[in-house]
Amino acid sequence: MMPTTDGPGFVATEHALWRPYAQMKTTPPALPVVSAEGVRLTLADGRQLIDGVSSWWTVCHGYRHPHIIDAVKRQLDAVPHVMLGGLTHDPAERLATRLAALAPGDLNHVFFSESGSVSVEIAMKIAVQSFINRGERGRTRFLAFRGGYHGDTLATMSVCDPEEGMHALFAGAIARQVIADLPVDADRIDSLAVLLSEQADTLAGVVVEPLVQGAGGMRFHDAATLQALRNLSDQHGLPLIFDEIMTGFGRLGTLFAAEKAGVTPDIMTVSKALTGGTLPLAATIASTRLFETFWGEDPGRALMHGPTYMGNPAACAAANASLDLFEREPRLAQVHAIEAMFAALLPEARALPGVVDVRWQGAIGVIEMESLPELEILKASFVDAGVWVRPFNTIIYLMPPYVISAEDLEHLIRTTLRVTEAWARRHFSRV
Missing domain, CATH: 3.90.1150.10 (Aspartate Aminotransferase, domain 1)
Known part of the structure; x- marks a missing residue:
């Protein structure tokens, strides 16, 4: 009892x-x-x-779409899982190629993980290491925004809204980031420009949910806000990260919010609807410019990250089937x-x-x-x-x-x- x-x-x-x-x-x-x-x-x-x-x-x-269910069953009968360390498989290779083709601009390089929070952490890690690989140390913080939400893991908590998130509860356990108001009007754009002029040399990137801040309260903003962030990021040489975990795959009427806004980030994260709601999978999609900062003969320049179930074949099969449905239906x-x-x-x-x-x-x-x-x-x-x-x-x-x-x-x-x-x-x- x-x-x-x-x-x-x-x-x-x-x-x-x-x-x-x-x-x-x-x-x-x-x-x-x-x-x-x-x-x-x-x-x-x-x-x-x-x-x-x-x-x-x-x-x-919808639940149990037969095309996705059939694709997963066939993959389970063939290869349910295999590590991506030193091995590869067709579902992951094909999905990465398709996502790179669908993503805007030069977002051509896809790193898989199992959850949205982790995909954002990987984006942050790419941004930090891209500076290290160019010989710039000390850029360890991120600019994020009030009303934002990027996940519940320790690093992503630090770029969530400090009031709506769990900053106070976990004070001392999470990094202190630069949190600002979204630049939704001329005054806030000017204020953010001043803030960046003072803080940019400590920053590794800018993290934002494009067009809709989801779990922070479904707050909307327009394309001009994202264009302002694009301009300010470019002025200070900062990677702009779009967290499209909620908005990706059609929720706003285009495949990605970046497409609807006409603004291309340097890194984009996707998850949630990626597999049509069947199996856990996420992706961090980086620009060629950032990818090239990791390219070379020095093994120390490699991205040292590797989730155990990254690129799980069954999940990738589900995601490929989901993309089929966006093409066919x-x-x-x-x-x-x-x-x-x-x-x-x-x-x-x-x-x-x-x-x-x-x-x-x-x-x-x-x-x-x-x-x-x-x-x-x-x-x-x-x-x-x-x-x-x-x-x-x-x-x-x-x-x-x-x-x-x-x-x-x-x-x-x-x-x-x-x-x-x-x-x-x-x-x-x-x-």
Whole structure:
């Protein structure tokens, strides 16, 4: 039996699975999923939920797309895994070639890993070592931005928003970076220019989520902001890193946010939808200019990094199949259709009490609230209404799979509006 109080003798068998972002003592029980198909999750009790967030923004083609499933099965029958140290295989070689061809500009060199956070750390490591390889030491810090989020590993935590992230909790354990406001207007551009003139010789690069800051609150900015960062980075010889882990593979209506913005970074990181939400895989894609700083006869100039499961054949097979679907099926057109329905229906939320802003871009729709009291009750209300929607901080957002039908999308949006209205009227009142 489970002891009634925890302490030195506490036996945690009941909590063998340690869940993410959860206070295990107080968090409600998780909902057991027994199957998933298309845009629907089926729970153990038989209820079905329309997935409104693409399982943390990964399932762009819907669950269990037969083309991806078949590709993974065939790869498992051939070579499920082999190390990339001294060996190689066709799925990784082919995927790297395809990603280099799809990425903008001269982003021609692909380094694989297993998670988005690690891909950002690799980007940071490439940036730092590129200076070392050119004989410049002392460039160890990064410029990042308030509202940003780049992962939960120690290095990526340091370039997240210092308030929204976990800086205070882990003070002393993570590096101190240069955190600034995004240059979204002339005054902030000028302020950033001054900051860089003072700090640039200590910096190894600039890290930003292009067009949308995701987990920091789904904050949008425009292409001019990224162009300003491109110009300032060039002025100071700093690599510009685009974290496209959320925006990559169609979420904003183009394959990459860099493409939509018309701005090419020096390094781009991708993950999440890379495999269509099937297997873990990430990639750090670097420019030829940076790659050449590692090229030569000296082994000390090599990038000394090698995740054990980097380029896993089954994951690469899934990613190649996912890219096939972007070529064969109208994914980007589906994103534009989602955006159009957001534009038609989401503005209704502006009349609700407690609503601060309503915005959308591509297949992202956001209702921002003054606050979200009783958050777990709100989450449960969405489940009771038959949709899987996961509000956080002060936002209620939708990021459905691209393949969602018009009927299901309208139902998802209207249900979200209905649940939000009922909850908002209980918690807010107009003055």
